[in-house]
Amino acid sequence: MTIREQWxxxxxxxxxxxxxxxxxxxxxxxxxxxxxPEPGNELSGxxxxxxxxxxxxxxxxxxxxxxxxxxxxxLMEAQSxxxxxxxxxxxxxxxxxxxxxxRGEDGQHTVRVSGREVPVKLAPLQDDSLHQHTVxxxxxxxxxxxxxxxxxxxxxxxxxAPNPSDAAFGxxxxxxxxxxxxxAGADGVVTIYPxxxxxxxxxxxxxxxxxxxxxxSHRRWGHDATDGAKWAPWREAIASDRLFVSDYAAADxxxxxxxxxxxxxxVKGTEQxxxxxxxxxxxxxxxxxxxAGEQ
Amino acid sequence: xxxxxxxxxADLDAGTEKVVAxxxxxxxxxxxxxxxxxxLPVTRVEARLRGKQRxxxxxxxxxxxxxxxxxRSIF
Numbered sequence: 001m002t003i004r005e006q007w008x009x010x011x012x013x014x015x016x017x018x019x020x021x022x023x024x025x026x027x028x029x030x031x032x033x034x035x036x037p038e039p040g041n042e043l044s045g046x047x048x049x050x051x052x053x054x055x056x057x058x059x060x061x062x063x064x065x066x067x068x069x070x071x072x073x074x075l076m077e078a079q080s081x082x083x084x085x086x087x088x089x090x091x092x093x094x095x096x097x098x099x100x101x102x103r104g105e106d107g108q109h110t111v112r113v114s115g116r117e118v119p120v121k122l123a124p125l126q127d128d129s130l131h132q133h134t135v136x137x138x139x140x141x142x143x144x145x146x147x148x149x150x151x152x153x154x155x156x157x158x159x160x161a162p163n164p165s166d167a168a169f170g171x172x173x174x175x176x177x178x179x180x181x182x183x184a185g186a187d188g189v190v191t192i193y194p195x196x197x198x199x200x201x202x203x204x205x206x207x208x209x210x211x212x213x214x215x216x217s218h219r220r221w222g223h224d225a226t227d228g229a230k231w232a233p234w235r236e237a238i239a240s241d242r243l244f245v246s247d248y249a250a251a252d253x254x255x256x257x258x259x260x261x262x263x264x265x266x267v268k269g270t271e272q273x274x275x276x277x278x279x280x281x282x283x284x285x286x287x288x289x290x291x292a293g294e295q
Numbered sequence: 296x297x298x299x300x301x302x303x304x305a306d307l308d309a310g311t312e313k314v315v316a317x318x319x320x321x322x323x324x325x326x327x328x329x330x331x332x333x334x335l336p337v338t339r340v341e342a343r344l345r346g347k348q349r350x351x352x353x354x355x356x357x358x359x360x361x362x363x364x365x366x367r368s369i370f
Contacts (some may be wrong), residue, residue, distance in 0.1 A: 179367055184362070
């Protein structure tokens with residue numbers, strides 16, 4: 001066992017013995033304990049490691065219990081243990097729904113998956129130095145989506161040339177090297193662009209999962225910045241859970257939904273689900289209702 | 296539908312904004328389609344970092360997201 005694994009495994013026990021934990025308000029004690037489920041998961045593991053490191057620091061050990069409690073509150077507030085993006089928190093699912101690629105003429109194909117037929121347009125590659133996803137990559141990506149996200153996709157276009165908007169994006173957001181990978185339209189059309197470096201299946205899967213989460217939430221609840229009332233339950237769930245699954249989720253309420261929903265979809269039915277459900281109970285409850293068609 | 300003529304580009308990480316005349320932008324990015332299938336002008340473009348990726352969202356006049364574009368590999 002590595003030192004990290006040892007710290008992660010004993011962090012909760014050490015925390016519960018700490019006078020600083022006892023000095024926390026009851027609500028904070030409950031929350032912190034809830035964030036450290038058994039068995040652990042990646043997010044809980046990151047938190048446990050940070051807790052263990054804090055408990056071993058001189059600043060914590062030399063502080064009186066009220067000051068220790070303050071340091072624990074700061075850890076809960078700052079959440080510096082979070083990853084940048086949620087996709088690293090769950091092992092990609094090895095299972096995909098059965099699918100079939102019906103190859104048509106002129107690059108007009110159809111992917112049949114989970115009772116749906118999704119048109120896939122594969123445009124001729126205009127520059128041989130670029131890499132383009134195949135219709136089989138797309139079919140695998142669609143087959144890896146949970147049914148609710150899959151239902152958001154009306155068509156996939158594998159473009160033969162870079163996004164014509166790249167230069168304008170690059171110039172006006174100050175990133176002249178900007179090159180699009182994937183565009184998800186509100187109308188359910190997903191466009192995937194060729195790139196100088198090949199993109200792997202994992203990136204296709206993860207990006208489709210995240211972006212179709214946005215498409216779903218916009219259709220059900222409107223835009224998070226302008227449809228405040230419809231997003232109120234999600235905002236309340238964030239306030240109750242307190243925990244964000246990634247730095248990007250903390251950026252705004254819409255990204256929190258997409259990141260949390262992607263993680264939910266990845267862990268649903270796996271041994272990680274129970275732990276994450278304990279850590280994010282209100283958001284998982286809302287997603288349960290959404291998946292069941294109640295939201 | 297006519298475009299109002301200007302598009303605001305916002306870098307949400309840097310906190311900066313600039314306004315650009317729409318006729319300087321490619322045709323493909325001037326309009327988008329809403330979830331209801333309605334063609335709407337793109338009036339605001341917001342960029343933000345997601346891990347190692349930059350994400351660009353193109354918004355309509357009511358703040359609705361018309362397109363979301365993700366940049367390059369994160370793996």
